[in-house]
Amino acid sequence: MEGSNEVEVSTTRAAGIKDVAAAAGVSLGTVSNVLNRPDRVSPNTRSRVEAAIAELGFVRNESARQLRAGRSRVLAYVMLDGRNPFFTDVAAGMEEVAAKEELSLFLCNSANLAERESAYLSQLQQQRVHGVLITPVDPDSPALDELTRRGTPVVLVDRKRQGDNYCSVAVDDVRGGEIAVRHLIEQGHERIAFVGGRLRLGQVRDRREGALRALREAGFGPDHLTDLSTSQQTVEDGSNAGQRLAGLPSAIRPTAAFCTNDLVALGLLRSCATLRMRVPEDLAIVGYDDIEFAAAATVPLTSVRQPRHRLGRTAGELLIQETSDPEHVHQQVTYLPELVVRASTVRAP
Amino acid sequence: MEGSNEVEVSTTRAAGIKDVAAAAGVSLGTVSNVLNRPDRVSPNTRSRVEAAIAELGFVRNESARQLRAGRSRVLAYVMLDGRNPFFTDVAAGMEEVAAKEELSLFLCNSANLAERESAYLSQLQQQRVHGVLITPVDPDSPALDELTRRGTPVVLVDRKRQGDNYCSVAVDDVRGGEIAVRHLIEQGHERIAFVGGRLRLGQVRDRREGALRALREAGFGPDHLTDLSTSQQTVEDGSNAGQRLAGLPSAIRPTAAFCTNDLVALGLLRSCATLRMRVPEDLAIVGYDDIEFAAAATVPLTSVRQPRHRLGRTAGELLIQETSDPEHVHQQVTYLPELVVRASTVRAP
């Protein structure tokens, strides 16, 4: 009359392991065994405990487990730009590994802000996270050393660092620039624009170096590369670069553009339409990353594809290895990029 | 000679609050006070403790805090599609609130998979997360009730649910469909295509209903709306719909299209270029969400803008309120969408 058991459940807060033990008429340790080493428990008691768990709706308390274990079962990926599909795809590869290891993967978006990045890193450190995957704003930031010094494994993603104190997974950017520009040269272009972010970014520097190498191989000097540097690497920046490009005297105006990023390339593409420049006839364009939208653009974009999914998966695997193997040796893995040729560089038949 | 103190630090693992206490020559409780109620500690001891903290590189252990507090200081947003910029922008609004409340926001990407979503929800439940923000695969899923039953506050984002058991923040989709189609009618269109996902999605249904309402107001029957339903809502789907549209006999072919999503609209735009249909002369296009790329498309896209950032912020605020106010009453907030007119519906002057 006073209220049935079922109703009580909804008001009771947070059934713990000991409530389960009481309900099943066994000791607390036995419940723990059912959860962690079911084989050590007799089938009879086990089913009784499992029934109690179901009835009470018991849910493990991760905080307590972590506290005991000293470390959590969570991985985190601190990504540079959550709005860039490239990073989301990388994250998908990591999720695969995390799932297999029964870890969860949480995403943190630093949005290219050093301040926000360090706030996240501090939080993750407090959480005693199992490991951190990160595409840092600045790969040489001391904040990363801070983490490793406290024993949290860190793997750099799509970035490298001097020395061998970190595991890292990256793609050969010099090579990427090289194959992009070589392709343009093969299409008959001799004056090429290099459109993209600041040269102090290692990645931009490498891709440019690759471009120069391809030119050199073909017998062209560095003067055949016209720099159109941009502050960020957004669609808008690409569009602006298009204006500047169109403003050059036709005698020295490049006939092809190599962009450091697909967003920039798409912006450039748009401004070509506005300025009545045909792609690829008047200007051939190569992008970088091969994001999904590159193929879907009005003029499908030739782009340098990076193995994003594999990038994420390998990064995850390295991290797992680093946490489990005490004699782990840091590795710097480098993948080769691949050129995907589409209509923005080759006239349709 | 045996190794200086500095070197020792790097090998010692995880300095705890008690190590700090020992180093500072105070009791354990005092250190805790320095961390949580600094005003109760004399300036003298406080600075001594702070020095010890810095020297040992002490980092709070969140697991232990959580265990004691019964609840963590983490919010999570389980988003439907991490690759859609719309959701990232929503998340940015939430981050703002989270930062103000000194909570961290972790992102989980369900990628439209019910299975993955429930795995994340289970993890979050075990973590005793402070609260969950979610754009669910299925708003009526019982998995959500599971969470609330255990006392974890849940706020629905960009989705609604029957009844008033949940806080939710959404945008008036009927209205969105209405203003989009009314705009098209004002431009002189009388036959309109409705291009987008399955009708069993509440959102799609609502937007279609709004479209019908606008037609009705203008004196047109439902036969003036041509359904071009797609399985998903990707760029590819939009492109396919374009093929189907072009295949219709010109007598009944719509002169305008209302898409349930900007990705679909961009795909449709692309196929128009391929099929030599001019936009907006031969086909006017309205998208939905006004993602960044809508304005950057070859023909800038007219789109229904949702207040994404505000959506996220309000959702976060409701969640905070629900966790702090014991007499909290669930609220269903609905915002009004706004039409952003661009070249895809109005011929440039």
Next chain:
DNA sequence: CTTCGTGGTTGTCACGTTTCAATCAAGGGC
């Protein structure tokens, strides 16, 4: 009958923090 082993179960401690009642020292009022 005793001893030993074994599978099953139990009780207790530890993890690192917060909280709160208890203690202590110092200073002010009588």
Next chain:
DNA sequence: GCCCTTGATTGAAACGTGACAACCACGAAG
């Protein structure tokens, strides 16, 4: 000089779980 107040500091308990040693009952071997 004594008591009381106030403010600073301390010590112990508790949060929920996992690990591990101890324990028990039962049957087999000697």
